[in-house]
Amino acid sequence: MLVTATQQQVKGPNIFFIDKHNEIVSEQIEAISSNMKQGSITRNNLLPKNVSDHDLVFYYVSEYSRPTVRSIVTVCEEWQEKKKGFLVLVHNDLRETKVIPYLTLPVNGIVSLSFLEKNSGIVFQFLKQKGVFLEPTLHQALIAEIEKQKLKDKPIKKLILKRETVKLTENEKDVLQLILDGYNNRQISDKLYLAPSTISTIISQLLRKIEAKDRTDAMVKSIRYGWVEAAR
Known part of the structure; x- marks a missing residue:
């Protein structure tokens, strides 16, 4: 196992960084350490046996997957069993919307690696005061x-076609809606004041364009492609 540590003699937080696949470079660890001002950072790919010596565990994840979730749950169980401290997930890119499900796990927060490099001291102080930290860019998400x-518990009243996202003629959009x-x-003919034969032609063209077998398939594809929003 590869162990990288930055030690300082001044009393400060002892931090353990779990990097299972050694994806983080030494310069990034050094940046995090320098912003902490005091304390030490130890990096490894497994939770240490002497976990009680650490005030904070950062767990680095690069994607959302079931194996990763299982690994985090195991770490959380070990951490909670041995010490009541802080465990924070560090993601490589918070624009990845799948990081939100991680908040269902017993962790104290999520931050991006880039944010942590610049604000590690602030993150730790906030954790000490509030017990939880969520990077500001994640609040809206x-x-x-x-x-x-x-x-989810409210019934859908209407499916509204997002007309600006669909590459169809105006008549085809009207008919699809x-x-x-x-x-x-x-x-449809009565509502659009068009002949039934014209409506049939428009529907045929519409189905061909979106590669749908029939009207029902057209509805399914519209939902699958993200062309509609639900009004509840």
């Missing part, structure tokens, strides 16, 4: 996820 979970609304060809 978290609120959106909470709202999304709340909406009415298909999403559940209207048949005759009803």
Whole structure:
């Protein structure tokens, strides 16, 4: 196992950095250490046996996957069993929306590696004061996820076509929206003041363009491609 440590004689937080695949370069560890001002950082690919010697564990993850989740859960269980401290996930890129599910795990927060390099001291002080730290760029994503979970229990009243995202003619967009609304060809004809034969032609062109087998498949593809939003 590769161990990289930066030690200082001044009393400060003892930090352990779990980097299972040795993806973080020494310069990044040094940047994190320099912003801490005091203390020490030890890097390894497994949680140490003497975990009680550390005030904070950073766990580096580069993607969301089931094996990674299982590994984090194991680390969390070991950490909580041996010491009540702070365990924070460090992600390589918080624009990856799949980091949000990690918040369901018993961790004290999530930060990006780039943020941690510049603000490690602030992160530790905030953890000591509040017990949790979530990088500011994740706040909006978290609120959106909470709202999304709340909406799951509400019935969908209408599927609204996001017209600006679909490369179809205006007539085809009108017809697709009415298909999403559940209207048949005759009803669509009446609503758009177009002949039934014209509606049939538009639907045929629409199905061909989006490679749908029929009207139902057109609705399924519209949802799958992200062309609609649900009004509840």
